[in-house]
Amino acid sequence: MSIAFLIIALVTLGSAAVAMSLRNLIHSALLLIASWAGIAAFYLWAGAEFVAFAQLLVYVGAVSMVVLFAVLLTRQSRVDMAIAPDALRRIVAALLAGGATLGVLFGAVVSAPLPIAASATPVTVSVRQMGQELMGTHAAALLIVGALLTVALLGAIILASTGREDPPGVAPPAVAPPTRKTS
Amino acid sequence: MSLSPLQLCLLFSSALFCVGLIGALARSNTILVLLGVELMLNAANINFIAFWRFGPAPSPATGVMFVVFSIAVAAAEAAVGLALVIAIYRHQKNIRLQEAVRLKG
CATH class of the missing domain: 1.20.120.1200 (NADH-ubiquinone/plastoquinone oxidoreductase chain 6, subunit NuoJ)
Incomplete structure (x- = not known):
């Protein structure tokens, strides 16, 4: 290696x-x-x-x-x-859980019947080939990822934005108004 | 015994996964928990690339495509997660997970 x-x-x-x-x-x-x-x-x-x-x-x-x-x-x-600082009990418990997971994973990887012979010739994927795959085979996935990113960014803005600023002296409404778009 | 390159890559990714897991379980700061989850996601991506490169019958582009989409979803997750952290901070003025016990704002 x-x-x-x-x-x-x-x-x-x-x-x-x-x-x-x-x-x-x-x-x-x-x-x-x-x-x-x-x-x-x-x-x-x-x-x-x-x-x-x-x-x-x-x-x-x-x-x-x-x-x-x-x-x-x-x-x-x-x-x-x-x-x-965090509680010592949490750290010890997390180390135990993580160590147990690490042991299980290492044992599984070492004892798995994986193919020993690596592929001698590394496959190369050109950007042109990737673009054709994205536009051909995975076009639906590309569209879905675009929609997902748009929705996630809108949701992040709504979550992190502040509510409408009330003028001083006016009691805030009982129900929080829908958040406004950040400038 | 000697380990094949594929096994070494898998050992690397499982060690990274466990570092992320320990971080996500041990820390009580919300940002660090989120970063631990990100590390676990990255370990999964390393597995995709390792199997694509050293796997038995590497198809030309499937592994790479998978990782590209996975990175996109991870970016969306990070953005929403950190927005949630900021929303929690605005409600309770700190981001310790033990004190985030209310769902109602």
């Missing part, structure tokens, strides 16, 4: 594990960006270039910004980014 894969796996797993154990949310988010970039490097190593750049654009570019905005919008104090 190549050294590159081991380095990619170590960087990805290490930054993900450290991110999940830190108390500072900003540090966690930045380490998770490193982890997502490591996953993109894995896709590049495996020969799926388009997926690698999609991962870079979506996760390293977009989701990380949304996460950082959420962290900054929901912080408790203005200077201290650390959050309260």
